[in-house]
Amino acid sequence: MKRRSPILAAMCALTLLVAPATAQIIDTPATHAVILDNATGEVLYSKDGAEPMIPASMTKMMTAYLVFDMIKRGELKMTDRLTVSADAWRRGGFPSGTSTMGLVPKDTPTIEELLHGVIIMSGNDACIVLAEGISGSEEAFARRMTDLAHEKGLKSANFLNSTGLEAVGHVISAEDLALLAxxxxxxxxxxxxxxxxxxYSWREYTQPNRNPLLGIEGADGVKTGHLEASGYGLTGSAERDGVRRTIVINGMETMAARASEAERMLRLAFQSFELKTIAPESVSLPEQKVWLGQQGLVPVSLAEPMLIAGHKAAFENAKTEIVLDKALEAPVKKGDRVGRLVVTLEGRAPVEAPIIAEADVNKIGFFGKAIAGLSALISGNGG
Structure with a gap:
C-alpha cells in the first residue's frame, strides 16, 4: 500500500540539500565508472559500476593487498627473499614486452622490493615472482586472491592471475575496485x-609511477590498467579537508583521455556530490490512517537517520513517499514499525528507512465496529 501524495515536511528537510537548478547530472565516456565516499563506503555515482569488467593491471591492487594481509597474519616478512624463475622472467620481464620491474632469472629480491615493483612499476614479473614464491603457482595464488576478495565482500571478483594480463573470466566490478582501494x-x-x-628503481632500471592524478590536490593513489580488451582504466583516490573520495573509470580509448577524465571525475567527486544525513527529529511526516481504531490517525516518524548520497542537482527533484507494510489496523503500539520512507534521487537506487508509530491506538469495541461499518456503507465504501 503506497501513499504517493507529497510529503511536505519531509521535502522541507530535503530542501536543505538542494543545489542550484543549473547543476547537471554527470555523464562520462568511460564504459564503467564509480565515485565512492570512503568514510561511509557509499557509492555516490555509478555507471555500470556493479557489472563485472576486465580490470587489467588494476588487478595488482588485490595482489598487493593479499601480500599485505599475509604479512599482517605473520605468514610472510617484508625481508623474505624470493627467487625469480625463468617463467616469471619470460612472461613478465623484458622478453614479454609488458610492464616490468626488470627482474632477471635467479635474482632474489625481497618481498618489500617486489611490492614496490608491483605498486609503482606495475611489474608483471614482480607479481608472478610473488605468486610462485608464495603459493607455488600463479593459479593457486589467484585462487587465494579470489577467496580473500570474497571474504572481504568483493563478490564480483574472479581472479585467474596475479598480473591482470588478459584471461577469459578474469573480472571484478568498478564498485568492488573502489572498495578494494x-x-x-x-x-x-x-x-x-x-x-x-x-x-622506483630496480638496479639500473627506473620506472615512473603511471598514475596521472599524482600531483593533483590530495591525490595519493592508486593504480592504472590497460589492455586492448578493456581500454584504459584507473582507480584513483584523494583526500581533501579530511574527506576522502575514490574514483574508478575503465574503457577509455587513450592514455590521454584516461588522464583527462580521471581528473574531471576526481574534481566532480569533491565539488558535485554530497553525502547528507536526515535526522528523525528534522522530518515531520503526515499521520497515517488506522482502521478500527479509537483514533482514526496515528502519528509516525523515522525510526533511524537516513543517509542520502548523490549529485547535488539531484536533490532538487528528490521524490519521497511513505510505503506502508500493510493497511494499518488497530491495535497499534507506539514503536511498532508500520512502513518505510523511500527517497529517490536521479541516478541512484532508492534509499529507505523504517517508519514507526508514535502513539498507541487501541481497537474499538463491538458497537464501534458496527458504527464504522454502517458509516462505510453509507459513504459507499462498504465494498
Missing amino acids: KMTVDDFPEYYKWYSLPS
Whole structure:
C-alpha cells in the first residue's frame, strides 16, 4: 500500500540539500565508472559500476593487498627473499614486452622490493615472482586472491592471475575496485603510501609511477590498467579537508583521455556530490490512517537517520513517499514499525528507512465496529 501524495515536511528537510537548478547530472565516456565516499563506503555515482569488467593491471591492487594481509597474519616478512624463475622472467620481464620491474632469472629480491615493483612499476614479473614464491603457482595464488576478495565482500571478483594480463573470466566490478582501494587505505595505511611514490628503481632500471592524478590536490593513489580488451582504466583516490573520495573509470580509448577524465571525475567527486544525513527529529511526516481504531490517525516518524548520497542537482527533484507494510489496523503500539520512507534521487537506487508509530491506538469495541461499518456503507465504501 503506497501513499504517493507529497510529503511536505519531509521535502522541507530535503530542501536543505538542494543545489542550484543549473547543476547537471554527470555523464562520462568511460564504459564503467564509480565515485565512492570512503568514510561511509557509499557509492555516490555509478555507471555500470556493479557489472563485472576486465580490470587489467588494476588487478595488482588485490595482489598487493593479499601480500599485505599475509604479512599482517605473520605468514610472510617484508625481508623474505624470493627467487625469480625463468617463467616469471619470460612472461613478465623484458622478453614479454609488458610492464616490468626488470627482474632477471635467479635474482632474489625481497618481498618489500617486489611490492614496490608491483605498486609503482606495475611489474608483471614482480607479481608472478610473488605468486610462485608464495603459493607455488600463479593459479593457486589467484585462487587465494579470489577467496580473500570474497571474504572481504568483493563478490564480483574472479581472479585467474596475479598480473591482470588478459584471461577469459578474469573480472571484478568498478564498485568492488573502489572498495578494494578503501580497504587498502583503511587496513594498511603504512603501505598505502607507497602508491603515491613518483618512481622506483630496480638496479639500473627506473620506472615512473603511471598514475596521472599524482600531483593533483590530495591525490595519493592508486593504480592504472590497460589492455586492448578493456581500454584504459584507473582507480584513483584523494583526500581533501579530511574527506576522502575514490574514483574508478575503465574503457577509455587513450592514455590521454584516461588522464583527462580521471581528473574531471576526481574534481566532480569533491565539488558535485554530497553525502547528507536526515535526522528523525528534522522530518515531520503526515499521520497515517488506522482502521478500527479509537483514533482514526496515528502519528509516525523515522525510526533511524537516513543517509542520502548523490549529485547535488539531484536533490532538487528528490521524490519521497511513505510505503506502508500493510493497511494499518488497530491495535497499534507506539514503536511498532508500520512502513518505510523511500527517497529517490536521479541516478541512484532508492534509499529507505523504517517508519514507526508514535502513539498507541487501541481497537474499538463491538458497537464501534458496527458504527464504522454502517458509516462505510453509507459513504459507499462498504465494498
